[in-house]
Amino acid sequence: MSTLFPPLTQARIQGMAAYQALCDEAERDYAGYWARLGREYISWKQPFTKSLDDSQAPFFKWFEDGLLNVSYNCLDRHVEAGRGDRTAIIFETDDGQVRNTSYSQLLALTCRLANALKAKGVKKGDRVVIYMPMSVEGVAAMQACARIGATHSVVFGGFSAQSLRDRIQDAGAVALITADEQLRGGKALPLKAIVDDALADGACPTLKDVIVYKRTGGAINWTAHRDHWLHELTEQQPETCEPEWVDAEHPLFLLYTSGSTGKPKGVQHSSGGYLLHAALTTSWTFDLQDSDVFWCTADIGWVTGHSYIAYGPLALGGTELVFEGVPTYPDAGRFWQMIQKHKVTVFYTAPTAIRSLIKAAETTPAVHPKNYDLSSLRILGSVGEPINPAAWLWYYENVGGSRCPIMDTWWQTETGGHMITPLPGVTPQLPGSCTLPFPGIQAAIVDETGHDVPNGQGGILVVKKPWPSMIRTIWGDPERYKKSYFPEELKGYYLAGDGASRAADTGYFTITGRIDDVLNVSGHRMGTMEIESALVSHTELVAEAAVVGRPDDLTGEAICAFVVLKRSRPTGDEAKAIANELRNWVAKEIGPIAKPKEIRFGDNLPKTRSGKIMRRLLRSLAKGEAVTQDTSTLENPAILDQLAKAN
Ligand code: PRX
Secondary structure, eight states: OOOOBOOOSSOSSOHHHHHHHHHHHHHHOHHHHHHHHHHHHOOOSBOOSOSEEOTTTTSOEESTTOEEOHHIIIIIHHIIIIITTSEEEEEEOTTSOEEEEEHHHHHHHHHHHHHHHHHTTOOTTOEEEEEOOSSHHHHHHHHHHHHHTOEEEEOOTTSOHHHHHHHHHHHTOSEEEEESOEEETTEEEOHHHHHHHHHGGGOOTTOOEEEEEOSSOOOOOOOTTTEEEHHHHHHTSOSOOOOOOEETTSOOEEEEEOOSSSSOEEEEEOSHHHHHHHHHHHHHHSOOOTTOEEEEOOOTTSHHHIIIIIIHHHHTTOEEEEEOSOTTSSOTTHHHHHHHHHTOSEEEEOHHHHHHHHHHHHHOGGGSGGGSOOTTOOEEEEESSOOOHHHHHHIIIIISTTTSOEEEEBOOGGGOSOSBOOOTTTOOBOTTOOBSBOTTOOEEEEOTTSOBOOTTSEEEEEESSOOTTSOOEETTOHHHHHHHHOOGGGTTOEEEEEEEEEOTTTOOEEEEEESSSEEEETTEEEEHHHHHHHHHTOTTTEEEEEEEEEEETTTEEEEEEEEEESSOOOOHHHHHHHHHHHHHHHHHHTOGGGOOSEEEEOSSOOBBTTOOBOHHHHHHHHHTOOOOSOOTTBSOTTHHHHHHSOO
């Protein structure tokens, strides 16, 4: 057995026996287990009488006849319990200013915003797109939607006008909340201008109102009747707003994410089941206590920012840090400096951030974490991509002072919350392994026919039983939901899309990466097809494109595109210039995160005689490996030599 690192000695769930008892309880009475937790963690306006309804599988329902309001659970109930003065959010701006918002204040802001939305005619079931910087107002916007039963869809501020437009159209959104500009790393990014672009030429006829939070005061264009300042709308509104009580299955949000084919899909989440798991995992995985200062560095545009900024910590009445900026500004010691300043106790970030900060500390010793007092930390977390053992160890030793356990949390946009993760107080950790399923989650590894694979071997990661915070459907496309996540050959198991293995001795899970055409670049999920479509939409230049991933020390995976131009194959400076043009094109179509790291030009792509692009060969070429696969079915084997080299 490899070296295991000890769990915390004191935590909410104490010891492996307590963990096992929870797993056994779920095993004995699955619906009853979740019902018990649903009653403990959520305040219901009207209690549910049934926990799981699987009569329409794979369209599962949880706690369906229970009535609740998510924002009531995150805000009012703490104020009613006399905890209104507790700090909900410590907000730090890009340039280091700090503003504390108490639960009472966050409730008041949320209510004003909820009233403003109602005054604009937004009602239960309507979709509202949120395109906001990291801010208290961004969190309040999500809570305000929840309060009136509107379904929000947050779009990450790094997505382009085109991506934003696609999402507004697909969701049929009636209103959008944005900011004039977003400030990150000392630079202002024009959010409102991107919104104007997305809505240009009547592209989004359902969208009636744009609410603009004034962040920087930078110059923006204004469309009368459509655009409204957030502060003007809210200052006219009362500080109270009766919550809209919704049934537990009411869609709390849509969040678009990439699949292996076609356009991004709108993952639909529920209110009751989702909130339960967001709260429960924040409680058990991070052992959140009143004395903690919790910091999740994700953006609210991703699912991590939903579950572990906007909902989980607030549902528990915790105190959390919300950060506007980037880890490298004004220098790469920013995270450590903020942990020191705010006495952060639980810190949750992504492997990519850790790897880039390792690199920075190597070149600039002044930003090494050892220069900061990080003794407040007690638990660390990792999310979004596999964490390589070297980065794990550095994080453990240099950030956690060899004292803090690391929760390597495996989960997805679709799962709503942690699925496989160590628990503090319970699980000895193994660098690079997300260890064991969260109590009640039936994660397993199977072969292509859905049969269990023995420990020690790799296979397909599935979840055998539905769980409360699972995706409910793909917005507007239930067939795609069934096909993507519940393929017939897998016996009704949820297909995660990842490969994994379990250790023969400990049963610990290790994620080996996606088994579909989805890439994970810096913890951002992207479909190869999406990037290919963006490239070929440059109709003037591009005839054909194929995109693959290759391992990258810093970003986990890097995007490598093979492109055939409509004109002859460029070389030298010309190739560089065209590659640059195409990279910028992709940034404009999707967003800067989708820019290929490398573009190679060929006269053709490796294809079978029936015309299918052989991507596995391209993957080898992108990695710089010699092609060892059988190439006898290739129409044009000579092309491999050409594509093996950078331009
Ligand atoms: O491949 C897995 C990887 O990220 C994918 C989910 O991406 P997304 O929906 O964007 O959600 C990211 C935040 C939860 C998974 O299919 N992934 C996520 N966490 C881990 C991981 N891979 C390995 N280890 C993890 N801890």
